[in-house]
Amino acid sequence: MNDQSMHLIPLSDIDFGPEEEEAVLRVLRSRWLSMGEETQAFEREFADYLGVKHAIALANGTAALHLALLALGLGPGDVVIQPAVNFVAAANMTVAVGASPLFADIRSLTEPTISPDAIIDLLTNNEKRITPRPKALVIMHYGGYPCLMDEIFAICQEYNLALIEDACHAIGARYSLSDERSSFIGSCKTALTDPTHNEERITNNEQRPTPPFPHLACFSFFANKNLVTGEGGMVTTNNDKLAARVRSLRSHGMTSLTWDRHKGHAATYDVVDHGFNYRIDELRSAIGRTQLERLDHNNARRRRLTALYWEKLTPLEKLGWLLPFKDLYNSLLVTCDSSDFSGRSPLASCHLLPIVAPDAETRLACANALKAVGIQTSLHYPFVPSFSAFSGKIKESNLDTSKEFSSRVMTLPLYPTLQESDVTSVSAALSGKTSGKSYRSELSALRRLNGT
Numbered sequence: 001m002n003d004q005s006m007h008l009i010p011l012s013d014i015d016f017g018p019e020e021e022e023a024v025l026r027v028l029r030s031r032w033l034s035m036g037e038e039t040q041a042f043e044r045e046f047a048d049y050l051g052v053k054h055a056i057a058l059a060n061g062t063a064a065l066h067l068a069l070l071a072l073g074l075g076p077g078d079v080v081i082q083p084a085v086n087f088v089a090a091a092n093m094t095v096a097v098g099a100s101p102l103f104a105d106i107r108s109l110t111e112p113t114i115s116p117d118a119i120i121d122l123l124t125n126n127e128k129r130i131t132p133r134p135k136a137l138v139i140m141h142y143g144g145y146p147c148l149m150d151e152i153f154a155i156c157q158e159y160n161l162a163l164i165e166d167a168c169h170a171i172g173a174r175y176s177l178s179d180e181r182s183s184f185i186g187s188c189k190t191a192l193t194d195p196t197h198n199e200e201r202i203t204n205n206e207q208r209p210t211p212p213f214p215h216l217a218c219f220s221f222f223a224n225k226n227l228v229t230g231e232g233g234m235v236t237t238n239n240d241k242l243a244a245r246v247r248s249l250r251s252h253g254m255t256s257l258t259w260d261r262h263k264g265h266a267a268t269y270d271v272v273d274h275g276f277n278y279r280i281d282e283l284r285s286a287i288g289r290t291q292l293e294r295l296d297h298n299n300a301r302r303r304r305l306t307a308l309y310w311e312k313l314t315p316l317e318k319l320g321w322l323l324p325f326k327d328l329y330n331s332l333l334v335t336c337d338s339s340d341f342s343g344r345s346p347l348a349s350c351h352l353l354p355i356v357a358p359d360a361e362t363r364l365a366c367a368n369a370l371k372a373v374g375i376q377t378s379l380h381y382p383f384v385p386s387f388s389a390f391s392g393k394i395k396e397s398n399l400d401t402s403k404e405f406s407s408r409v410m411t412l413p414l415y416p417t418l419q420e421s422d423v424t425s426v427s428a429a430l431s432g433k434t435s436g437k438s439y440r441s442e443l444s445a446l447r448r449l450n451g452t
């Protein structure tokens with residue numbers, strides 16, 4: 001546990017070891033700190049891992065979403081469909097480019113990813129007169145559990161929508177399509193093809209064509225994510241033009257970088273676009289490379305801990321609690337451990353452990369009870385349309401399930417260095433609270449026994 005944490009069991013923790021220390025020292029000793037060879041290697045290794053053509057490293061995940069929206073040419077007057085159950089970054093960046101978010105509901109309280117039916121309803125329900133026609137769709141793989149990609153791809157193709165995957169929770173997760181083996185989230189691969197886009201088609205490791213609609217994925221390496229660099233992000237795509245635009249906007253639209261000039265590749269530069277400084281640096285790229293090596297092992301550990309939580313928390317289901325994703329994924333979590341996973345089923349990265357309380361009051365009482373015994377919980381996420389910054393900026397849509405989910409969800413501690421005994425402690429504390437027992441002394445005793 002982090003020494004500075006006020007919690008006996010924090011919500012998240014990082015898995016750093018001598019390898020990360022060595023990576024940072026390697027960069028310090030090289031005396032080159034701004035974007036250079038480490039970043040190029042991080043991008044190449046990340047792209048190879050996912051099986052995607054382009055990976056562009058950035059300052060953070062919000063910058064990734066911002067540049068993905070700009071690369072697609074979205075701007076004032078455009079409408080972007082997206083889930084209301086999400087971190088606020090996608091909605092904020094939509095407004096930042098001058099476009100408007102149009103929120104679609106989630107599938108259910110136990111499958112809280114964007115509902116394909118709700119998207120179609122927004123696109124076809126003439127009574128709502130959604131004008132102009134939405135141009136893009138942002139989806140978010142909540143907690144690291146893939147959205148229904150077959151349906152999402154079909155919608156993008158039929159309604160001519162560009163697709164941005166907010167994959168910030170889903171590094172190392174895989175989605176399956178009905179006709180193919182599974183692919184990594186962020187590989188931007190689909191079984192759909194369109195003869196009119198033949199010139200755009202490329203093949204890569206897995207010999208899969210690129211989709212017939214513009215498609216990018218965005219990742220975050222924030223300190224609580226499955227791959228941590230502190231701050232950091234990545235955009236992936238198979239589309240050469242979109243990748244070039246993201247690269248250009250990352251660094252002020254300049255035609256050469258300091259690194260190129262240092263290496264003697266370019267003496268001067270032109271500015272061809274109004275871009276930003278959204279660059280990552282060498283220290284964080286070096287940490288990212290090391291973290292990428294740990295990713296499969298750590299995701300497998302997250303999956304095992306999730307399965308254990310589900311086992312321990314199952315009795316709560318009789319008391320009106322819900323365990324999102326359990327029914328679909330329980331049998332898949334423990335068997336699927338490695339990057340050479342070649343099955344047809346989806347694979348979760350288990351970023352979050354969400355549970356849904358019977359009602360908002362029970363959630364609050366349980367969160368307070370856990371806090372009192374040193375267990376940190378959180379809420380992923382508050383209902384985005386309810387934030388005051390969005391008041392008056394949102395077109396109306398039916399979001400009843402999202403609203404309900406946000407009022408009842410709580411997230412429990414989950415990270416690779418969490419111990420099985422911690423899962424037992426958290427589950428027992430929650431069960432104790434729901435059955436009216438106090439759990440403080442039992443928890444302290446357990447932690448003493450563990451020596452933590």
Ligand SMILES: Cc1ncc(COP(=O)(O)O)c(C=O)c1O
Pocket residue numbers: 060061062063086087089090140166168169219220221222231232233
């Ligand atoms: C789902 C989701 N989207 C976007 C972001 C934004 O990423 P960052 O914090 O790196 O800007 C986060 C990070 O918390 C996230 O969880």
